[in-house]
Amino acid sequence: MTHVQYNFHKLGLVLRSFPTMNRESPETYHQKLSLYFHGMIAVPLAFFVYLFLEMRHNELIPILQDLVLVQVLNYSITIVASVTVIYVYRHFKKGVFAARELKGLRNKMKYYFRVSLHVYLYIGAIFATLVLGLRLTTSAIFIVDYVLLLFLLSLHRPTPTKYVRDLMLKGQEKDIIVSKGEFES
DSSP states (O other): OOHHHHHHHHHHHHHTTSOOOSSOOHHHHHHHHHHHHHHHHHHHHHHHHHHHHHHHTTOOOOSOOOHHHHHHHHHHHHHHHHHHHHHHHHHHHHHHHHHHHSSSHHHHHHHHHHHHHHHHHHHHHHHHHHHHHHHHHOOHHHHHHHHHHHHHHHTTOOOHHHHHHHHTOOHHHHHHHHTTOOOOO
């Protein structure tokens, strides 16, 4: 087991204590997933906006003053964030493929929920790292990275149509998700 796989496995153990989807309707499921998604964006965004506004008023002094260290930090955080986004996207795709193979709509959606939480936690950590990099260096590269990540994330926000497309739901399963009906027991 590689270091990254081990950390992802540890994260899975932590997520077992997170709320899951038990007897909820598709509408409640969507609301929960959207809440986690938007919360993961909103918390780091508040700090990011504060730092950005402080920078615009020239009142934010970088913590790190050594130019070499700043450049190393700029490149390393950007590369680590990029690699992590690619890894998380591949993990999400693998999780979606695994969810497609499950029997029953409820089981597919429960698995999709869990995989999505993993993704949101990792993306939230990347956001927090970019905010930290911005605070340490006040470098514009972190603003660009943050905006690019927000753009990528906006393409993958949770919607019933996305669930149907990702899980390749058809017929009655698709109708239940789109019309926000009830799961079958």
